[in-house]
Each structure stands twice: as structure tokens, then as C-alpha cells.
Amino acid sequence: MTCTLSIDTCIGSGSAVLYKDDVRLAAANSLRDAGRETNALVLIEQIVRLTNLGFKDIDEFVVTRGPGSFTGVRTGLSIVRGFLRSGTYGFRSCTTMQALTVAAGDGPVQCATLINAGRKELAVQEFERDQGEQTFVEKGPHKVIFDSDLVTGFARSEKLILVAEAGLSERLSVSPLEIIFAGSGIADLAYEFVGRAEGSKGLGYIDAIYTRDFIGGKS
Structure with a gap:
């Protein structure tokens, strides 16, 4: 045990x-x-x-x-x-960022995770599913972007799932992108x-x- x-x-x-x-x-x-x-x-x-x-x-x-x-x-x-x-x-x-990928579920092969990086800024990191595994692996280091850059940065891919910390739900509610807000701690x-x-x-x-x-x- x-x-x-x-x-x-x-x-x-x-x-x-x-x-x-x-x-x-x-x-x-x-x-x-x-x-x-x-x-x-x-x-x-x-x-x-x-x-x-x-x-x-x-x-x-x-x-x-x-x-x-x-x-x-x-x-x-x-x-x-x-x-x-x-x-x-x-x-x-x-x-x-790795923890947040769990909220993406088992279906998607690509995801990006978002956390608050300060006023009107987000820390963002992209991941892809490890072939044959349950986990996501990093595609590169995390970066900091402005909220306003989120749509232009990620509207290009319908296959990529966005996952954000729950505390961003109100702030990003106006985004036209589909975002999963992690409900669990x-x-x-x-x-x-x-x-x-x-x-x-x-x-x-x-x-x-x-x-x-x-x-x-x-x-």
C-alpha cells in the first residue's frame, strides 16, 4: 500500500x-x-x-x-x-504545465497549457502525445505571451486543445477559442x-x- x-x-x-x-x-x-x-x-x-x-x-x-x-x-x-x-x-x-495536460483527457494528440503570468500575460507551453503512451511530452520550453496574442497564436490548429488553470476562466471567457479550464486542483x-x-x-x-x-x- x-x-x-x-x-x-x-x-x-x-x-x-x-x-x-x-x-x-x-x-x-x-x-x-x-x-x-x-x-x-x-x-x-x-x-x-x-x-x-x-x-x-x-x-x-x-x-x-x-x-x-x-x-x-x-x-x-x-x-x-x-x-x-x-x-x-x-x-x-x-x-x-505538465500537470495541466491531464485535464486534456485521453483523446487529443496535441495540447497547449496556459497559466497566469501577470497582468494581461500568459505562460504557454505546447505538448504532443508520446507515441504509444498516456502522457504528453513537451514540444519546447514555455513562453510568455499577451492575452491578445492567444487567438492569433492558436487559431491555426483545430487539432490542438487548450487547457488553462481554473483561475483564468473569467479573464479568458471572451476568447473565441475553445478552452478547457482545469476543474481539479x-x-x-x-x-x-x-x-x-x-x-x-x-x-x-x-x-x-x-x-x-x-x-x-x-x-
Whole structure:
């Protein structure tokens, strides 16, 4: 039996969800409302206790690693990094863009994911279905565009599905493009994505992400 805690603090209000053997046990939202790591930890502890479990019962963590709010990305990685330093937990990770591809469903062969990048700007990344696999693979790095460039950039392809974070639904409601707004929390989508795509990793992997993104200045 595997108990997994999935955490996203990168976009929106953040979310965390606890699964045991693919059964969703409990969830929490608004992990970044106060913008502090300690408040996110309190909410995470609450959902663990709701299930009469403790952190010692968790086998692995899933965490998103951006793009998104710089503070938010750092919060999630710092929390999980702390747990990995204090115990023998497994660890899996994906980007927020990869997580959103789950909301595209199993049909399309191409999709583009959208998250808020600031006032009138969107972070966009294109994906295509990995041949013979359930997952999408990146066609290139994400880029930042203006809202007004969305139609001209993606009206060309009827085969490409657009998936956006739920927080953009009102802002993009006037777009003539058909957009899927992810209804689930990103933590749920991340859990499903890594279940399809990656094996469990350890402390060395999250240390490498953390050092590259925040000490190396590439985030």
C-alpha cells in the first residue's frame, strides 16, 4: 500500500491532496493565502490528521516545480525538501504545465497549457502525445505571451486543445477559442501525471532542482 501527499503552491491559491492506493482521502486548498510556508504546513498537517494518519505513514511526496509564483514554487519545494531530509520518503515531481495536460483527457494528440503570468500575460507551453503512451511530452520550453496574442497564436490548429488553470476562466471567457479550464486542483492533476510518467526519486533529485532554480538563478 502506498500513501502519497501531493502538493502544489505554484499557481492559484495552491492545493494539497492525500491519496492511499489511488483512493483520494482528503484535500485542502488556499495553501498560499498568507504567502507563508508555515501556513501551508498547517493546512497540510490538517488533511493528514483528518484521515487519522501521521506524516510517518506517508510513503512519498509529489510536488509541482513551476512555472508560477516564485515564492509559491519555492514554498512547495522547501516543504518537501524538509521532509525528505528528515525521513525516508519517496519523491516525484512535474511542472505545473505538465500537470495541466491531464485535464486534456485521453483523446487529443496535441495540447497547449496556459497559466497566469501577470497582468494581461500568459505562460504557454505546447505538448504532443508520446507515441504509444498516456502522457504528453513537451514540444519546447514555455513562453510568455499577451492575452491578445492567444487567438492569433492558436487559431491555426483545430487539432490542438487548450487547457488553462481554473483561475483564468473569467479573464479568458471572451476568447473565441475553445478552452478547457482545469476543474481539479493542480495537486490532483500532478498526482495523476507523475503516476503515468515517472518513477520515485529521492533527496538528491529535489536538491538538484532547488539548487538549479534558486541558487543558480534560472527560475
